[in-house]
Amino acid sequence: MDKTVDARGLTCPQPVIRTKEAMKGMTQGTLTILVDNEIAVQNVVKLGNYSGVKPESWKLSENEYQILFHMENGELHEDDTVSQDECIPDSRKKGLVAVLSSDQMGAGSEELGRILMKGFVYALTQLEELPETILLYNGGARLSTEGSQSLEDLKMLKAQGVEILTCGTCLNFYGLSEKLEVGSVTNMYEITEKMAGARSVLRP
Structure with missing residues (x-):
């Protein structure tokens, strides 16, 4: 029932x-x-x-x-001792927006750039104060799609309340419209609005 x-x-x-x-x-x-x-x-x-x-x-x-x-057959039994009633604190920093405009970090070796970006996204999950929003556009759109090595980290951030927004035009351009795996699709108006309203912007 x-x-x-x-x-x-x-x-x-x-x-x-x-x-x-x-x-x-x-x-x-x-x-x-x-x-x-x-x-x-x-x-x-x-x-x-x-x-x-x-x-x-x-x-x-x-x-x-x-x-x-x-x-x-997944009912919660009376003898469950895990502290389900504990409230998770909101660890997001109000007004902090992370902008990922590439799937690489820095200039030079593309292979190294991808390794560095993977490390950067992971490092975001370890911050005491998480971003309120992560914006992904241009090459950064690849990070939230199928096959990305940063998917699990982005999913972890989303589970903690971080808003993950990927540019729809960018997904279309790279042929990734059907491969978004985390977060939601956004447009340039919302990207501009989020960045304009941010107290601080974090860029790798």
């Missing part, structure tokens, strides 16, 4: 608690959870991962997110 949990407007740990309550005794069907912020998404997704239900999440609008738990 399918269920829906509307946790919009609730602060942590309430979305997690409401989700746990809905999961009890539910071994089949889809559990839909609605929340209104990215940190709640992270916490509910963490709960789903702990319970083995492979959660999926989408941003529906500016302040509405949907998470799906596909329940297949």
